[in-house]
Amino acid sequence: MGKKAKSTAKIQKAQDRKIDKSTLPPPPPPPEEEFGSAKPLDKPALPGTGFKVLGGDGYDDGGVADLSLLIDLEDSVQRRRRGENEYFQALKADLLPRATKGPMAKMSRREQKVSLAQLLFSEDDDCEDKGPSEVYVDQVDGEEDASTLKHRADRLAQARAALRLSLLLREPACTSLSLSELCKRKLTHSGKDGAEEALRCSEKALQIAGEGFWDGDEIAIEAEDNPVIDPNYETNATTPGLANPAVLKLLPIRVSHLCLRSAYLQRGNALAAMGKEAEARESYEKVFPLLDDEPRCARVDWERHSLYVNIGNTYSRSGDLDSAMAEYEKAEKLGNDHLKEEGGSEKDGKGMVACCKRARAFALKRAGNDDEAKKILKEVVEQQIKDNMEAADAAKKAKEEAAKKAKEAAESK
DSSP: OOOOOOOHHHHHHHHHHOOOGGGSOOOOOOGGGOOGGGSOBSSOSSTTOOEEOTTSSSEEOTTHHHHHHHHTHHHHHHHHHHOHHHHHHHHHTTOSOOOOSGGGTTSOHHHHHHHHHHHHHOOOTTOTTOSSOOOOOOOOOSOOOHHHHHHHHHHHHHHHHHHHHHHHHTOHHHHHHHHHHHHHHHHHHHGGGGHHHHHHHHHHHHHHHSSSEEOHHHHHGGGSSSOOOOTTOOOOOOEEOTTOTTTTTTSOHHHHHHHHHHHHHHHHHHHHHTTOHHHHHHHHHTTGGGGTTSOOSHHHHHHHHHHHHHHHHHHHHTTOHHHHHHHHHHHHHHHHHHHHSTTOOHHHHHHHHHHHHHHHHHHHHHTTOHHHHHHHHHHHHHHHHHHHHHHHHHHHHHHHHHHHHHHHHHHHO
């Protein structure tokens, strides 16, 4: 006897499982061809906007390609490993990792990833650490008001939520970045009292980004509100790091480099908070080789700038004013390049120069040269007032021009 004909319901179910390949996004390129935001664009991503690369052709994409690379890492790996058809069948059948309990339970994996990106990378307008600078400053003085304390606690809770979600989605790059953010926000929240815990987070971020292996349970502890480390816990490191040779056939080494850049910088800040200036300096300096092939644009120059200023501050706190000033000069040159060279970002250039001047002033004050420090700070304040007035005038003119065009458009109808 032949097989019984399938029922209408089974036929429909089989049809539903089929993937329309014409609707699929293009497959990810080979790992060795994924350069992220290190490869300049031929033209601005949006007409009339763009981040010009200094000393070369092309435009920086603002980090968009790197963000996509990090957020979608595991999906790209699975597409390469399983093949397009099997991966998208699993995605359609809701078989890929995602949060299935709590407020995100009804969200798709893609929607949860969007939420993860917001937790990791979005900044409120009133955020203390808003902006591109990553210069370490101890912001805890014991005189914070209730609103400031709540804001810092909320930011710290967001980083822990990002870590939990990264682990649920099995996104190792986001897990590493979440730990780096935990380090940063722990220092903002608790200052020197939280430096040891912050350092622990940054070192776990380095584990994930490195060539060895890491233990997921050991990482998950940091997502708890008050993590308690068991001194007798036996590490079971079985997950390969982002630079492990076993995984580099499926993911680009750039992912590791992006995570290492963040982790080493935040580790340096944690060590600086602990007063370990030489160790902090060593951690900062490990980032520079990872920036060698990056474009000269405002986004990356802020990263270089933060490193130079942080290194200068380690020298200043150690009493070596000459070495500190040499580092500040390197950082200030980056800002002046943007002010002088074609295509540079004037706003970012001014911001870098002002940051250097403030660092120089505090170093001079620390060295006992109060008069020179006050003179430099006065220059910074006067320039800021001038820039604010110019920005207000520009905004007013833009508003008037928009109103004029709207009126003309209305009259022409």
